[in-house]
Structures are given as C-alpha cells and as structure tokens.
Amino acid sequence: xxxxxxxxxxxxxxxxxxxxxxxxxxxxxxxxxxxxxxxxxxxxxxxxxxxxxxxxxxxxxxxxxxxxxxxxxxxxxxxxxxxxxxxxxxxxxxxxxxxxxxxxxxxxxxxxxxxxxxxxxxxxxxxxxxxxxxxxxxxxxxxxxxxxxxxxxxxxxxxxxxxxxxxxxxxxxxxxxxxxxxxxxxxxxxxxxxxxxxxxxxxxxxxxxxxxxxxxxxxxxxxxxxxxxxxxxxxxxxxxxxxxxxxx
Numbered sequence: 001x002x003x004x005x006x007x008x009x010x011x012x013x014x015x016x017x018x019x020x021x022x023x024x025x026x027x028x029x030x031x032x033x034x035x036x037x038x039x040x041x042x043x044x045x046x047x048x049x050x051x052x053x054x055x056x057x058x059x060x061x062x063x064x065x066x067x068x069x070x071x072x073x074x075x076x077x078x079x080x081x082x083x084x085x086x087x088x089x090x091x092x093x094x095x096x097x098x099x100x101x102x103x104x105x106x107x108x109x110x111x112x113x114x115x116x117x118x119x120x121x122x123x124x125x126x127x128x129x130x131x132x133x134x135x136x137x138x139x140x141x142x143x144x145x146x147x148x149x150x151x152x153x154x155x156x157x158x159x160x161x162x163x164x165x166x167x168x169x170x171x172x173x174x175x176x177x178x179x180x181x182x183x184x185x186x187x188x189x190x191x192x193x194x195x196x197x198x199x200x201x202x203x204x205x206x207x208x209x210x211x212x213x214x215x216x217x218x219x220x221x222x223x224x225x226x227x228x229x230x231x232x233x234x235x236x237x238x239x240x241x242x243x244x245x246x247x248x
Contacts, residue, residue, distance in 0.1 A: 001028055002028050002029070002228040003028045003029045003083075003084070003224075003228065004029030005029070006029070006030050006084060007033070007080070007084070008022075008083060009082060009084070009119075010022040010025065010033070010034045010088060011034075011036070011060075011086065011087055011088050011089035012090060013036050013057070013088070014038035014039075014040075015036070015038065015041045015044075015187065016189055016216050017137060017185060017187060017220065017223075018034070018036065018086070019041065019044070019216065020219065021086050021088055021223045022045050022055060022086075023049050023050075023055075023220070024220040024221070025086075025223075025224060025227070026050070026054060027049065027050045027053055030083075030084065031079055032053075032056070033058060033079070034055060035057075035059070035060040035089075036057075036060070036089070042057035042058075043057065062110075062114075062116070063110035063111060063115055065114075068115065068118035069122040071122070072119065072122035072123050073122070076126050081126070082127060082130065082132060084135070084227045085119060085120065085134045086137075086223055087115070087116040087119055087120065087134065087137060089115055089116075090137060090139075090189065091107060091112060092108075092152050093107075093108060093152065093193075094148045094152075094194055094195040095148065095150075095196060097150050099196065100151055105151050108155050109158075112155035113159065116159060120162075120166060124170070128170075128174070131173075132175060133176040133177065133227050133231075134163075134175070134178070135178055135179070135226050136178070136179040136180070137159075137179070137182070137219070139181055139183075140181050140182065140183045141153045141156045141157075141207075142155075142157040142159055142238075143181055143238070143246050144245075144246055146204075146207045147199070148196055160179060163177055164236055167236030176231070176232070176234060178234055178235065178237045179237070179238045180219060180241060181238055181239065182241050183214065183240075183243055183245040184209060184213040184214065184242075187216055209244075209245040210245075211243035214243070222241055
C-alpha cells in the first residue's frame with residue numbers, strides 16, 4: 001500500500017501501459033483518476049481494479065490545453081490534492097518520411113508531446129505542496145534512430161529532453177520528474193502498428209530486440225517504484241526497460 005492517502009492522475013488509462021499503471025496504483029492504495037478518449041477502455045480498467053480500490057474514469061483528450069488544465073483542476077477540486085501524474089497517453093504510426101502528411105505529424109506531436117506538456121504544466125503547481133512526482137512514458141525510440149518512424153522518434157526524443165529540462169527547472173523543489181523508456185510492449189498500440197509496404201527488414205531488425213516484448217504490467221511495476229517513496233532519489237532520469245535493446 002505504498003500509495004495509501006495519495007491521489008494519482010494517469011492519462012491513457014483506457015488500455016495498455018496506462019491501464020496497467022492505473023490498476024497497479026489503485027491496487028496499492030492510491031485514489032486514481034484515469035483519463036482516456038476511450039470510454040469503453042476506461043470501463044474495462046475499472047473492472048480490473050481490486051476490491052476496495054478507488055478508480056475514477058474521465059473521458060478527456062490530452063491534445064487540448066484547456067482539457068488538460070480542466071482535468072488536473074477537477075482532480076484537485078474533487079480529491080483535495082495531487083501527488084502523482086503519470087503521462088502515459090501515446091500514439092505510434094509507421095510511415096516513410098515522404099508519406100508523412102500534416103495530419104499524421106500533428107496527431108503524433110499533439111498526443112505524445114503537447115499533451116504531456118500541458119498535463120505537466122497544469123499539474124506542477126499542485127505537485128509542489130505535496131512533493132509529488134511526474135512519470136513520463138518515453139520510448140527506446142527516443143534514444144535511438146529507427147527507420148519508418150521518424151515522427152514517433154521525434155516525439156519521444158522530445159519527451160526525453162522535456163523530462164530532463166523540467167527536472168532542472170524544479171531542482172530546488174521537492175518535485176521529482178522522470179521518464180521511462182520501454183522497448184516493445186504487448187499492447188493495443190503495438191498490435192495496431194503498421195509499417196510501410198516493402199520495408200528493409202535488416203534496418204528494422206536493429207531495433208526489434210532479442211528478448212521478446214514486455215508486458216504492460218512490467219512497465220507499470222517500474223512506474224510504481226519510481227512514483228513511490230522507494231524512488232525518492234530518482235529525479236531527472238530516463239530509465240530504460242527494453243531488454244537490453246539500447247545497450248549497444
């Protein structure tokens with residue numbers, strides 16, 4: 001019960017890593033507010049929580065600055081505080097560079113970068129009184145170049161440096177801000193991921209890993225560690241959990 005008495009806000013809570021994280025934190029005693037654009041997914045998450053756990057679903061779109069601030073403010077108004085923000089909502093698409101249009105670029109940046117920034121911007125004033133923390137989900141794609149995923153790599157690279165820059169800005173407070181960089185994880189996001197026709201598989205093989213894919217619960221376990229008092233010395237870090245994919 002490491003999160004007993006704490007309030008956590010988890011984006012992307014309707015599936016995958018966000019769903020596993022919301023269920024994990026609620027199971028460890030947190031009051032969890034979970035947001036997603038997928039109402040049915042949030043209902044599924046509520047059904048995954050253990051008896052006695054507290055999970056409040058909210059349908060919201062992180063691409064909107066107004067929606068992000070409203071989500072944070074309503075969480076604090078309803079529950080009196082905010083201790084943990086988990087920025088998990090994300091989207092991935094595969095394209096050759098020449099096939100990326102404005103709509104695709106804006107969608108990936110809107111969810112993966114802008115949403116994370118707006119949520120953090122809204123949360124920071126409320127996290128300072130509680131010495132709270134932010135955990136961002138980055139990716140191995142933010143640490144290494146990958147063919148056919150240039151916008152996605154760009155977005156996750158932005159997450160890595162946004163995390164570090166915010167950590168520096170909050171250095172004189174009690175807030176902790178970190179990121180997790182998973183490799184492949186078996187989620188709806190990866191199941192729906194498509195690649196261009198006739199790809200160069202030798203290029204892709206360089207970042208497919210040799211130890212298989214992780215499960216969403218693997219990532220949620222690390223989120224819970226970082227966000228708990230066990231991780232009290234972790235600040236400004238980007239922790240890889242990729243089966244050694246970025247080791248060399």
